[in-house]
Structure formats: C-alpha cells, structure tokens
Amino acid sequence: MIRPPERDASGRFVKPEEDMPIPNDDDMHPMSKVLFGWVSSPRTPLALLILVILISIGLVLFDFGLDRHEKVEMANANGFYALWGFGAFALAVLSGWPLGKLLRRDEDYYGEAETTPNDVERDA
Amino acid sequence: MSGFLGQINPGLLLILVGFAGCLIPVQRVRQALMVATPVVAIILLALAERATDLAVVPVLGFDMILYRVDSLSFIFALAFLIASFLNAIYALHTDDRLQDGMALAYAGAAVAATLAGDLMTLFIFWEITAVSSVFLILRAGTKAAYQAAMRYLGVQIFSGVLLLDGLAYVYKSTGALSLDAFTSFDQPGAKFVFAAFAIKAAFPFLHNWLQDAYPKATVVGAVVLSAFTTKLAVYAFARMFPGFEILIWIGAIMTVFPVFFAVIENDLRKVLSYSLNNQLGFMICAIGIGTPLAINGAAAHAFAHIIYKGLLFMSMGAVLYRVGTAKASELGGLYKSMPWTTIFCIIGAVSISAFPLFSGFVAKSMTMSAVAYEGYVIVWAMLLFASAGVLEHSGIKIPYFTFFGHDSGIRVKEAPFNMLLAMGMAAFICIAIGLPTIGGFGYGWLYNMLPCTVTAPADVCLMSGDEIKPYKPYTADHILTQMQLLMFAVLAFILLKRFGLYPPERPGTILDTDWVYRRPGYNAVMWAGRVWAKAGPAMTSVFAGIGARTFEKIETTFSPRGALARGPLTVSMAMWSAVLLGIVMLVVLLAT
Numbered sequence: 001m002i003r004p005p006e007r008d009a010s011g012r013f014v015k016p017e018e019d020m021p022i023p024n025d026d027d028m029h030p031m032s033k034v035l036f037g038w039v040s041s042p043r044t045p046l047a048l049l050i051l052v053i054l055i056s057i058g059l060v061l062f063d064f065g066l067d068r069h070e071k072v073e074m075a076n077a078n079g080f081y082a083l084w085g086f087g088a089f090a091l092a093v094l095s096g097w098p099l100g101k102l103l104r105r106d107e108d109y110y111g112e113a114e115t116t117p118n119d120v121e122r123d124a
Numbered sequence: 125m126s127g128f129l130g131q132i133n134p135g136l137l138l139i140l141v142g143f144a145g146c147l148i149p150v151q152r153v154r155q156a157l158m159v160a161t162p163v164v165a166i167i168l169l170a171l172a173e174r175a176t177d178l179a180v181v182p183v184l185g186f187d188m189i190l191y192r193v194d195s196l197s198f199i200f201a202l203a204f205l206i207a208s209f210l211n212a213i214y215a216l217h218t219d220d221r222l223q224d225g226m227a228l229a230y231a232g233a234a235v236a237a238t239l240a241g242d243l244m245t246l247f248i249f250w251e252i253t254a255v256s257s258v259f260l261i262l263r264a265g266t267k268a269a270y271q272a273a274m275r276y277l278g279v280q281i282f283s284g285v286l287l288l289d290g291l292a293y294v295y296k297s298t299g300a301l302s303l304d305a306f307t308s309f310d311q312p313g314a315k316f317v318f319a320a321f322a323i324k325a326a327f328p329f330l331h332n333w334l335q336d337a338y339p340k341a342t343v344v345g346a347v348v349l350s351a352f353t354t355k356l357a358v359y360a361f362a363r364m365f366p367g368f369e370i371l372i373w374i375g376a377i378m379t380v381f382p383v384f385f386a387v388i389e390n391d392l393r394k395v396l397s398y399s400l401n402n403q404l405g406f407m408i409c410a411i412g413i414g415t416p417l418a419i420n421g422a423a424a425h426a427f428a429h430i431i432y433k434g435l436l437f438m439s440m441g442a443v444l445y446r447v448g449t450a451k452a453s454e455l456g457g458l459y460k461s462m463p464w465t466t467i468f469c470i471i472g473a474v475s476i477s478a479f480p481l482f483s484g485f486v487a488k489s490m491t492m493s494a495v496a497y498e499g500y501v502i503v504w505a506m507l508l509f510a511s512a513g514v515l516e517h518s519g520i521k522i523p524y525f526t527f528f529g530h531d532s533g534i535r536v537k538e539a540p541f542n543m544l545l546a547m548g549m550a551a552f553i554c555i556a557i558g559l560p561t562i563g564g565f566g567y568g569w570l571y572n573m574l575p576c577t578v579t580a581p582a583d584v585c586l587m588s589g590d591e592i593k594p595y596k597p598y599t600a601d602h603i604l605t606q607m608q609l610l611m612f613a614v615l616a617f618i619l620l621k622r623f624g625l626y627p628p629e630r631p632g633t634i635l636d637t638d639w640v641y642r643r644p645g646y647n648a649v650m651w652a653g654r655v656w657a658k659a660g661p662a663m664t665s666v667f668a669g670i671g672a673r674t675f676e677k678i679e680t681t682f683s684p685r686g687a688l689a690r691g692p693l694t695v696s697m698a699m700w701s702a703v704l705l706g707i708v709m710l711v712v713l714l715a716t
Contacts, residue, residue, distance in 0.1 A: 025460065027461070027535050028460045028461070028535075029460060029461050029462070029463050029538060031463040031464065032459055032460050032461065032463040032466075034463075035459075035463050035466075035467065036459045036460075036463060036466070039459065039528060045618075045622075048618065049618050049619075049622070052611065052614055052615050052618060053615065055611050056608075056611045056612055056615050059604065059607055059608045059611055060608070062604060063604060063608065066600055066601070066604060068601050068604075068605070069601070070496070070601075071493075071496035071497055071499070072496050072501050072504055072505075074501075075496075075605070079608070081508075081604075081605040081606075081608035081609040081612075082608040082609070082611075082612040083612070084505075084508055084509070084512070084609060085512050085608060085609035085610060085611070085612035085613040085616070086612040086613065086615060086616045088508070088509040088511075088512035088513065088613070089512045089513075089515065089516055089612075089613035089616040089617065090616045090620065091509075092383050092384065092387055092509075092512065092513050092516050093387060093516060093616070093617070093620050093625070093626055093627065094620075094625065095384055095387065096384075096387040096388045096626075096627035097627050099384055099387070099388050100388045100627055100630070103388065103634050103635045103636075104388065104630065104632040104633070104634055104635075105632060105633045105634075105635060106632065106633065107631050107632055107633055108633075109632075109633040109635075110633060110642055110643075112266075112267060112268035112271060113268075115264075115266060115268045115269070115339065115340050115391070116266070116444075116448055116449065117263075117264035117265065117266065117269065117340070117341065117342045117343060117345075117444075118263070118264060118265035118266070118342070119218055119220070119223075119263070119264070119342045119343050119344065119445070120343060120444055120445050120446075120448050121445055121446055121448070
C-alpha cells in the first residue's frame with residue numbers, strides 16, 4: 001500500500017522523516033570530491049540557472065546572425081527550436097500531474113510488488 | 125585461410141559456445157570464453173565476403189542460406205557483437221552458468237538471424253532469440269519475474285508463429301523464401317510477416333512485453349535484453365519493408381507516447397524501457413521514409429542506440445546491484461559514493477539526448493533531416509517533441525534522480541571493476557563515434573559502415589532510386605538548432621524544479637494498455653474458469669443422464685431381452701421385412 005504522501009512547506013512531496021537516512025559526507029568517495037565537489041555548494045543551483053540562461057540567450061542571439069535554410073518553413077523563424085524545446089519539455093513534465101493521478105495505482109496492483117532480482121549484492 | 129574463416133557464421137559460433145558455456149562449471153574458464161568469443165566473431169565477420177551466399181544447406185527440398193553478409197546486415201551484426209562483448213565483461217562479477225551461456229546464445233541467435241539469407245533461416249534464429257532470452261528474466265528468481273517471463277515467452281513465440289505463417293504464404297506463392305523486400309501488403313504473407321516484426325519491434329499496443337519483462341530481469345539480463353530483440357526487428361523491417369508509409373506514422377507515434385509514461389514512472393529500469401520504445405520509433409520512422417539517407421539514419425541510430433542504451437542500463441544495473449533498488453523515489457545523492465558510474469551514466473544520457481560531440485547527435489540528425497526533406501511536417505514536429513522528451517526521461521530524470529537530486533543518505537561502494545570497465549568502454553564508443561572526424565576517430569568511422577554508400581549500396585538502398593550523397597552532421601545549422609532545443613529544455617527543467625512544478629517521484633504501478641489483459645482479461649478468464657468449475661459437473665451429469673437413458677431405450681428395444689426379441693424369430697423378421705419394404709417403396713415412389 002502507498003502511504004499518504006507528505007508535503008513540505010512549499011507543497012512539494014517529501015518522504016516521511018523516519019524513512020530518511022541522515023546524509024553524511026564523511027564517507028564520500030575521494031573521486032566524488034574531485035569531480036562533483038561543487039554540486040553540494042549552496043550557490044550551485046543559482047549559478048547553474050544563471051549559466052543556462054546565459055547560454056540560452058547566447059544561442060538565440062546567434063540564431064539572428066545565422067542564415068538558416070530549413071526544409072520545414074516554420075523552423076526558419078529565429079528561436080523556433082528554443083521555443084519548441086521549452087514548450088515540449090514543459091508539456092511533457094506538466095502532463096505528469098494529471099497522468100499520475102489517472103494512471104498510478106498501488107505497487108502491488110497486479111499482485112507482484114517485489115521485483116528486486118536475486119543477483120543484487122547480498123548486503124544491498 | 126581467411127577464405128575458410130570467412131565462411132564460419134559468427135552467430136552460430138556464439139550459439140554453440142553459449143550452449144556449451146551452460147555446461148562449464150569453472151567460472152573463469154567459462155567467462156574467458158564468453159569474452160573471447162565475440163572478439164573472434166568480429167574478426168570472422170570482417171573476413172566474410174560481401175553479398176555472397178557463404179553457407180548453403182539443402183533442407184526439405186529448398187536451400188537454407190545460413191550466412192550472407194551485405195552492408196545492411198554487417199552494421200547490425202557488428203553492433204550486436206560489440207554489445208555481446210561488453211555484456212560479457214559486465215557480467216564477470218557473477219557466477220551463473222545459465223545466464224552466461226544463454227546471454228551469449230541469445231546474442232548469437234540475433235547475429236545469425238541478421239546474417240540469414242532466407243526467411244526460414246531467419247525464422248529459426250528468430251525463435252532461438254525468444255527461447256534463449258527468457259532465461260535472463262527467469263534468473264531474477266522472483267515470482268513477478270517468473271510471471272513476466274511467461275508473458276514474454278508467449279508473446280515472442282506468437283511473433284514466431286506469425287512469421288511462420290507469413291513464410292508459408294510466401295513459399296506457396298513464389299516457390300522461394302527470399303528476403304527481398306515486399307512492395308505491397310497485398311503480396312501473400314506480407315501482413316503476417318509485418319505483424320511478426322511489429323511485435324518484436326514493440327509497436328504501440330504491442331509494446332507491453334518490453335516494459336513488463338525488461339525491468340524484472342536480472343541486473344545483467346536487462347542489459348543484455350536491451351540490445352538484441354528490438355534491433356533485430358528494426359533490421360528485419362529495414363530489410364523487408366523499407367519505404368512503407370505506414371511505418372512513418374507508427375514510428376512517430378512510438379516516439380511520442382512513451383514520453384508521457386516515462387515522466388510518471390518510478391522504476392528507472394522501466395523508464396529506460398519506455399525510452400527504448402521511443403528510440404525505436406525514430407528508427408521505424410526512418411525505415412518508413414525509405415530513402416538512402418533515412419535507411420542510413422536508421423542503421424546509424426540502431427548502432428549508436430545499442431551502445432548508449434546498454435550503457436544506461438548498465439549504470440542503472442550497477443545502482444540496483446549496490447543499493448538493491450532502482451526506484452527514483454528511494455534514490456538520490458549517489459554521486460557521493462559512485463562517481464565513476466555517475467560519469468558514465470551522464471555520458472550515456474547526453475548521448476541519447478543527442479548533444480553535439482556524442483553518438484546520438486550524428487545518428488539522429490540523419491533521420492530528422494530525411495523526414496524534413498520528404499516534407500512530413502507533422503511527423504517532423506512529433507519527432508522534435510520526442511527529442512525534448514528523450515532529454516526529459518533519459519537525459520535528465522535518470523541521472524538526476526539517481527545520482528543528484530535529494531540526498532537519500534544511501535552510501536554504497538562504487539560498482540565492481542568489471543562493471544566500470546564495460547561502462548567505460550561503452551562510454552568511449554559513445555564519444556568516439558560522435559566526434560567530428562579527427563585522426564581515425566569520429567563519426568566518419570560509423571558513416572563508412574552505413575548500408576547506403578556510393579561504393580557499396582545495399583539492396584534496400586537501390587530500391588529507392590534516390591541519389592546517395594554524403595551527409596554532414598556538423599554544420600552550424602545543425603549544431604545551433606539542436607543546442608537551442610536541448611538548452612531550452614534544460615532551462616525548462618530547472619525552472620519547473622525551482623517552482624515546485626515537477627511531479628514528485630512516487631512509488632506505484634503505472635497502468636498501461638496491458639491493463640486490458642492483465643485485469644479485465646485475466647478476470648474474465650478466471651470468471652469463466654469458476655463458471656466451468658461449477659457448471660461443468662452439472663453439465664456432465666446432464667449429458668451422462670441423457671446418454672444413459674438413450675442407451676437404456678436402445679437396450680430395451682434391441683437387446684436379446686428387448687421388445688424386438690420377444691416372441692418367435694419369425695415375428696421380428698416379418699416386422700423388419702415390412703419396414704424395409706415400405707422404405708424401398710417410398711424411395712421408388714419419390715424417385716419416379
């Protein structure tokens with residue numbers, strides 16, 4: 001059975017607190033610190049957003065300077081692919097709200113909830 | 125020497141070693157064979173003479189062409205063999221004779237089917253892929269896996285039965301079992317063969333076996349399964365149904381509908397299965413277009429897809445192996461303990477999303493261009509939508525919710541070395557064939573193997589009659605438009621997450637069209653069973669009663685103790701003589 005979902009102050013779903021292991025970075029893989037040390041910085045989300053916005057603006061500006069010859073007429077409009085990419089992605093994601101309500105059932109709906117195969121690590 | 129070696133079918137070699145591997149108890153010996161055999165097979169394939177019947181066996185009055193290589197079958201067979209090699213390395217941490225052997229035999233059957241020169245040979249290896257692959261699901265050892273394996277086997281065998289029907293019609297009408305392309309559905313057997321291929325290619329409404337079985341397979345099994353069956357069907361379509369317009373629309377629908385299921389699915393191996401369906405759509409659409417550029421696009425996409433989809437399944441398999449689950453709602457923050465797996469997963473993700481410099485870009489560009497050149501604007505728009513959808517479910521959802529996102533607090537060991545090695549090699553190929561051509565690397569290596577080249581066109585390319593021109597993926601137009609599409613989709617993701625509009629990952633079963641036969645269909649059968657269980661005995665007693673009374677009447681009339689036996693013998697003789705005479709007279713009267 002699915003437990004009733006809990007929401008945080010902003011209305012987002014969160015896992016029940018007792019199910020959450022306490023994050024601990026002491027045993028972080030040394031290579032993780034090298035490759036992804038920047039990920040856990042509190043500034044990262046905003047920096048990433050600004051970077052993506054700057055790249056996106058740059059791509060649209062570059063489009064104005066490029067004389068494209070598309071076979072599909074509407075694709076010749078400047079920024080067409082940008083709009084299509086944004087719109088398509090948003091449509092796909094936002095459709096998840098009604099579709100989830102419509103199509104999601106309990107994990108054991110078909111009477112076979114357990115699907116962890118036998119060849120996982122024993123202490124997994 | 126090369127002449128003799130060039131006549132050995134690499135697929136048959138894999139099948140034989142695979143079956144033998146099931147009997148070898150020494151793990152290291154068996155696994156050395158599993159790794160070495162695909163390498164030997166690649167050498168054999170390279171030595172084979174093209175467009176020649178290399179192994180012909182007379183059976184029941186017609187010639188079975190067991191081995192024939194041309195530019196279309198070559199690239200598919202090579203992709204299968206590379207995948208088989210990577211899979212064998214990925215499986216080195218396990219000690220499972222049946223899984224090792226069947227994985228190799230399954231790969232061999234796919235290779236042999238690809239290299240078949242007639243329909244009967246194709247049918248035989250088609251069926252071997254079905255039977256050998258089911259063990260990769262069964263070895264998961266769970267009840268759910270067993271039930272899914274039975275459904276999977278039923279569907280796969282049904283596909284084989286349809287193919288057998290089709291080839292029977294073809295043989296009856298033409299007296300041969302050629303793999304020449306059909307030109308119309310009106311040709312005898314065309315519809316059966318099409319339906320057989322459609323099942324294995326997981327067409328809409330025929331796709332459920334894929335999302336049902338693959339996520340329930342073993343860690344290794346799902347990786348192996350992702351490579352062969354569906355791409356064999358893509359090859360078969362390219363061989364026998366190029367340029368069939370209906371494939372354009374079916375393919376376009378295939379690219380779009382899995383996007384919506386993948387968004388709400390929580391099991392990440394199932395997300396990858398939907399993503400697989402979406403990718404097949406691009407290939408099927410290209411085959412429907414049927415021009416040399418489109419056929420090349422389908423072949424290049426299949427090659428690149430086999431590697432990057434395998435890589436994504438490998439990374440999710442590594443997570444499942446270490447953590448014990450592949451559910452997005454339970455994962456997050458794994459980059460802290462599995463950095464190499466994270467890197468390889470990201471390479472697979474950007475490859476499937478078709479970022480420039482990665483394999484998906486040089487492959488998918490051809491299909492998109494071919495669709496646009498032929499003026500299918502709606503289809504083109506659908507494929508463009510699906511391209512953003514791919515980024516959503518495979519490019520972002522898979523790596524983000526597994527390795528980043530909310531830290532689940534789970535700390536595990538990095539994946540075993542053999543898994544990392546296999547993922548590293550797959551990641552290398554994703555980059556190597558995606559780069560601009562520099563010093564032997566780059567997309568030129570892949571493009572030189574494509575079926576429709578000026579020097580060695582395959583039969584399917586000659587049919588179209590179009591001029592074969594070199595294709596250049598790295599133009600300013602292509603790079604700019606693709607980057608616009610992807611970066612704005614990434615921007616949409618960041619904004620949706622920031623404003624809490626991204627649907628949460630929640631556990632649950634997502635209903636798909638298999639609900640029809642798994643719930644109402646199953647319930648109807650169970651109800652019919654219960655009705656029969658109750659009505660059966662009652663009906664049996666009714667029939668038994670009628671039978672007994674009939675027998676009793678006959679006995680009371682005709683037996684030695686019956687009515688006709690009473691009195692002297694002459695009485696009954698006289699009565700029967702009168703009856704027979706009356707019948708004869710009646711017949712004569714009616715006849716005159």
